[in-house]
Amino acid sequence: MPLPRQLIKQLQRIVGRRQVDTDFAELLVYESDGLTLRTARPGCVVYPSSTEECARVVKACHGAGVPYVPRGAGTGLSGGAISDGGVIIQLSRMSKLLGIHPDDRYAIVQPGVVNNYLNLQARPHGLEFAPDPSSQAACTIGGNLAENAGGPHTLKYGVTSNHILGQTVVFADGEIATFGGPFPVRTGPDFSTFLTGTEGTIAISTEITVRLVPTAATATTMLAVYPSVSGATDSVSAILAAGVLPTAMELIDNLCIQAVEGHLKAGFPTDAAAVLLIELDGEEQLMKRDAEAVARACKANGATDFHTAQTEDERQSLWRGRKHAVGSLGKITPAFYTNDGVVPRSKLTAILQVSYKVAQGHGIRVAHVCHAGDGNIHPLILYDPDESQGPERAMACSEDILLACLEMGGSLTGEHGIGAEKRNLLPRMFTEDDLGHMLRLRDGLNREGLLNPGKIFPTGAKCGELRNQPVFPSGTWI
Numbered sequence: 001m002p003l004p005r006q007l008i009k010q011l012q013r014i015v016g017r018r019q020v021d022t023d024f025a026e027l028l029v030y031e032s033d034g035l036t037l038r039t040a041r042p043g044c045v046v047y048p049s050s051t052e053e054c055a056r057v058v059k060a061c062h063g064a065g066v067p068y069v070p071r072g073a074g075t076g077l078s079g080g081a082i083s084d085g086g087v088i089i090q091l092s093r094m095s096k097l098l099g100i101h102p103d104d105r106y107a108i109v110q111p112g113v114v115n116n117y118l119n120l121q122a123r124p125h126g127l128e129f130a131p132d133p134s135s136q137a138a139c140t141i142g143g144n145l146a147e148n149a150g151g152p153h154t155l156k157y158g159v160t161s162n163h164i165l166g167q168t169v170v171f172a173d174g175e176i177a178t179f180g181g182p183f184p185v186r187t188g189p190d191f192s193t194f195l196t197g198t199e200g201t202i203a204i205s206t207e208i209t210v211r212l213v214p215t216a217a218t219a220t221t222m223l224a225v226y227p228s229v230s231g232a233t234d235s236v237s238a239i240l241a242a243g244v245l246p247t248a249m250e251l252i253d254n255l256c257i258q259a260v261e262g263h264l265k266a267g268f269p270t271d272a273a274a275v276l277l278i279e280l281d282g283e284e285q286l287m288k289r290d291a292e293a294v295a296r297a298c299k300a301n302g303a304t305d306f307h308t309a310q311t312e313d314e315r316q317s318l319w320r321g322r323k324h325a326v327g328s329l330g331k332i333t334p335a336f337y338t339n340d341g342v343v344p345r346s347k348l349t350a351i352l353q354v355s356y357k358v359a360q361g362h363g364i365r366v367a368h369v370c371h372a373g374d375g376n377i378h379p380l381i382l383y384d385p386d387e388s389q390g391p392e393r394a395m396a397c398s399e400d401i402l403l404a405c406l407e408m409g410g411s412l413t414g415e416h417g418i419g420a421e422k423r424n425l426l427p428r429m430f431t432e433d434d435l436g437h438m439l440r441l442r443d444g445l446n447r448e449g450l451l452n453p454g455k456i457f458p459t460g461a462k463c464g465e466l467r468n469q470p471v472f473p474s475g476t477w478i
């Protein structure tokens, strides 16, 4: 159903005629985010340039009873930034870096600032924003906050919520509020942290204060090569048991290595079953001692080769390989579906065995990259969208792997969020009571449910309705 003409006119008055898109071709761009298996066409896209404009846009949509969805770079992998017939509030014009404060180690940004851009501006001050999703060349700080994004270096430095100090938000009714700030405020409830990770379903972040951490003066990157995947997964626990906390421990399996090396020649051996990319940073002597412990743990668990990057170029090349690992799969498959699950680290070996077995059962190839130190796995499920039942088999395979993660005491997501993708699996992870309490909180602050509807919680679930909500049958996408 088209949006009311009155609303379009009102939006044009708020942001200017050219900042409202209703053109069919333009809207196509917004039909999906990084999860291309799920599409929905918005009624229009509007580009506010300030908190005040954003609040007026929200008030207009709210008044018209039309749903609205905030969107950053659209790299999200759980279908969180799409809208079926509603208004996309595209935050790319709100991309100003409002200030870097090196002495107090923080920065204030608008939500559309790209993660890498913030780092480029902070590095001359010897500082950086620690969360480093592999999509950091494109994704925004607003999207990072909403998804509570992680990345390779979150093993040591923590996820996004550990680096958000405060934020100004626009609530679902258009009211503006500010929580937290650059300096520790320990008075009252910590609403800024509460809002982090709510995937744009409670408020739109329009100004964000982030912690900056000193860039490590030195870092060592090591590559351990294994003839079996279990050797790599077992090494992860052994390294931590040896009392070493690397900044990153990333696993890449053979199929993914093939894709990377076919694409950009990062230096991964193509005959390895898996490699572990391990990074240490900090004081020289300590790093040397830890590197020896890491080498011992890897060799004791079957590493046939263990190599320390000798130059900065070599180090960067290995990291380029890791950061482009997912995208490189485009070289070997017409499409793939990125799964994101978590298990206790001690279950890494078991879950990867399950993942290969489940994929085999579905007649599908699966590659893996894992933030292994966090127990965060990314099975990359290869499929052909033109093949009969290709997408359906990929989704069924993904769901089986996620349910296995839950059985092992893990979680449905480590960093990509629930979005529209996994909302119907949520009742498998939380009790009805737990979900009911979460819904009460959401509904208290997003009363009409117009802000990013249909995300995180099973469709139609409103506070108090959950008890009657069927758990959707396996594989159902609505």
Ligand SMILES: Cc1cc2nc3c(=O)[nH]c(=O)nc-3n(C[C@H](O)[C@H](O)[C@H](O)COP(=O)(O)OP(=O)(O)OC[C@H]3O[C@@H](n4cnc5c(N)ncnc54)[C@H](O)[C@@H]3O)c2cc1C
Pocket: 033, 034, 069, 070, 071, 072, 073, 074, 075, 076, 077, 079, 080, 081, 091, 111, 132, 133, 134, 135, 138, 139, 140, 141, 142, 143, 144, 145, 146, 147, 148, 149, 150, 151, 152, 199, 200, 201, 203, 204, 205, 206, 326, 327, 415, 416, 419, 452, 455
């Ligand atoms: C190749 C690739 C690699 C990736 N690697 C990682 C990784 O290593 N770690 C990781 O965590 N993620 C990763 N991702 C997923 C994705 O990049 C992150 O979730 C990222 O944080 C999304 O940012 P975005 O700006 O693209 O947000 P979008 O996709 O635009 O939006 C994501 C969600 O946030 C909401 N949102 C956006 N901006 C705001 C705002 N200002 N206020 C409130 N809600 C908002 C949206 O409504 C939506 O629900 C990867 C994605 C790709 C494609």
